[in-house]
Amino acid sequence: MKDTSGKRPNVVLILNDDMGFSDIGCYGGEVRTPNLDRLAGRGLRFTQFYNTARCSPSRASLLTGLHPHQTGIGILTGDDGPEGYRGNLNKRCVTIAEVLGRAGYATYMSGKWHVANDVINPTDAWPAQRGFQRFYGTIIGAGSYFDPNTLTRGNENVEGEARADGFYYTDAISDNAAAFVKDHAAAKGGEPFFMYVAYTAPHWPLHAMEEDVAACAGRVASGWDELRRERLKRMVEMGIIDPSWTLTERDPREPAWRDAPHKDWQCRRMEVYAAQIDRMDQGIGRIVRALEAAGVLHNTLIIFLSDNGACAEIVGKHKAGFVAGRLARGQTRDGRDVRFGNDPHVSPGGEETYQSYGIAWANLSNTPFRLYKHWTHEGGIATPLIVHWPAGIAAAGELRHQPGQLTDIMATVLDLTGAEYPAELNGNEICPCEGASLLPVFDNRSNDRGVLYFEHEGNAAVRDGRWKLVRNYPGDWELYDMEADRTEMNNLADDEPKRVREMAAGYDAWADRCGVVPREKILEIHKRRRKKGG
Ligand SMILES: [Ca+2]
Numbered sequence: 001m002k003d004t005s006g007k008r009p010n011v012v013l014i015l016n017d018d019m020g021f022s023d024i025g026c027y028g029g030e031v032r033t034p035n036l037d038r039l040a041g042r043g044l045r046f047t048q049f050y051n052t053a054r055c056s057p058s059r060a061s062l063l064t065g066l067h068p069h070q071t072g073i074g075i076l077t078g079d080d081g082p083e084g085y086r087g088n089l090n091k092r093c094v095t096i097a098e099v100l101g102r103a104g105y106a107t108y109m110s111g112k113w114h115v116a117n118d119v120i121n122p123t124d125a126w127p128a129q130r131g132f133q134r135f136y137g138t139i140i141g142a143g144s145y146f147d148p149n150t151l152t153r154g155n156e157n158v159e160g161e162a163r164a165d166g167f168y169y170t171d172a173i174s175d176n177a178a179a180f181v182k183d184h185a186a187a188k189g190g191e192p193f194f195m196y197v198a199y200t201a202p203h204w205p206l207h208a209m210e211e212d213v214a215a216c217a218g219r220v221a222s223g224w225d226e227l228r229r230e231r232l233k234r235m236v237e238m239g240i241i242d243p244s245w246t247l248t249e250r251d252p253r254e255p256a257w258r259d260a261p262h263k264d265w266q267c268r269r270m271e272v273y274a275a276q277i278d279r280m281d282q283g284i285g286r287i288v289r290a291l292e293a294a295g296v297l298h299n300t301l302i303i304f305l306s307d308n309g310a311c312a313e314i315v316g317k318h319k320a321g322f323v324a325g326r327l328a329r330g331q332t333r334d335g336r337d338v339r340f341g342n343d344p345h346v347s348p349g350g351e352e353t354y355q356s357y358g359i360a361w362a363n364l365s366n367t368p369f370r371l372y373k374h375w376t377h378e379g380g381i382a383t384p385l386i387v388h389w390p391a392g393i394a395a396a397g398e399l400r401h402q403p404g405q406l407t408d409i410m411a412t413v414l415d416l417t418g419a420e421y422p423a424e425l426n427g428n429e430i431c432p433c434e435g436a437s438l439l440p441v442f443d444n445r446s447n448d449r450g451v452l453y454f455e456h457e458g459n460a461a462v463r464d465g466r467w468k469l470v471r472n473y474p475g476d477w478e479l480y481d482m483e484a485d486r487t488e489m490n491n492l493a494d495d496e497p498k499r500v501r502e503m504a505a506g507y508d509a510w511a512d513r514c515g516v517v518p519r520e521k522i523l524e525i526h527k528r529r530r531k532k533g534g
Helices: 034-042 055-064 096-102 159-163 169-188 210-216 223-238 263-293 319-324 358-365 407-417 497-514 519-533
Strands: 010-016 044-050 106-112 134-138 151-153 193-198 300-306 382-388 398-400 452-456 459-464 467-471 478-481
Touching: 010 055, 010 096, 010 263, 010 407, 034 263, 034 300, 034 382, 055 096, 055 407, 096 106, 096 193, 096 407, 106 169, 134 169, 151 159, 159 169, 169 193, 169 263, 210 263, 223 358, 263 300, 263 358, 452 497, 459 497, 467 497, 478 497
Parallel strands: 010 193, 010 300, 044 398, 106 134, 106 193
Antiparallel strands: 044 382, 134 151, 300 382, 452 459, 459 467, 467 478
């Protein structure tokens, strides 16, 4: 049901960072997200869409329609050695911005890049050199929300802009995105545009605006055990989760809520995390209003998703490491020392703090799944996916259960816009797109997706119809029937050795074709380098 006006739709791709599967309201969460809920109510929610387990590889795959190892981002943006692991978006891939720019689209980006090895000096792997005509945002993977490192406009460092009163990075991302829409309408309103909005919220550190934290006060006071049960109940009512699937156990590293010490601090952590999402949602509302004001909301495909599952990483007191790695400032803008680490005697949220929300709340964020960011179990790779496109999608508020993965976004954009995916660019051969268009799925038809594959630091998964093969490196393959047990509680590997062998052989062929380097080899390289460096 494509728009019959013949006008090519705009595409606004909104990605956020380290958010769990069930945090936002329209996926069962208690976090307040009226703007996302409204998009979902007029659009579609996918229940089995997958990212690639971590920041950089997900961004690389989303931007290019390839698997991360094909793009040079085998792990993160460090140089991990072999081809495919250089930490820089390579020349064998094209970004959506490059493809659509060549097709006459204007291209804009606001937010976090995190697919370039050099975060200080502009390189070929920076957004302005990878197809984005206008760029505002950060090159590095994380940092202060009040004073972000590597803040850049085009290729120019603009960290000084954060010195302005009331600066908060999430707002800056939203406002720059809204300004791109407004400027576009004024200067080239007749042309279509592509905009990539990449929020850092709610990635650590726990930094939020106090008014948003106050608005979240009391919402999580019943604790993680009760909230997990409540979320599951709502997800079942919404049809996102099948009632026959068992809720996973609380992560055994964490106590029952009734036994948890420092309850005030624990609640504060989750409230700040919720406030980070809340602020992003408010910004998405402003972007939608800018589209409305420009008269283009009707024929704009808006896509929203998260780059990986909830994050259970613990932020320690390693000030020097964070500051040297440029992931943080050692001091606030007014000269106070930043207090690093998840210290229950320090209330998080302000610029002078640097904390994460911890395992138990990440466990809540991923209700009803297990494991987290980094892993390829459902808690690591399942993401909300909302699509909103009134001109092209007749259904409103419906769910789509067909599995899909990040490479499908490029395929969808190509299908939608008629843009040509080049076989060669600037003399470099480009890997063919790995995704399948979601347009048939928008109309509730199958897109014959085939088998999905995932790898991150040796953790790996294969999704083939109802079956999922998954392993935690260096563990053995596990096998789950996703129709009967999407929460991965009942490992059938011993019952189905033939299926495991066949799916594992498919994985090996995929890994070989896409340049996945075995984890043992990467670890050897790291070891050799450490020795060399003394
Ligand atoms: Ca992330």
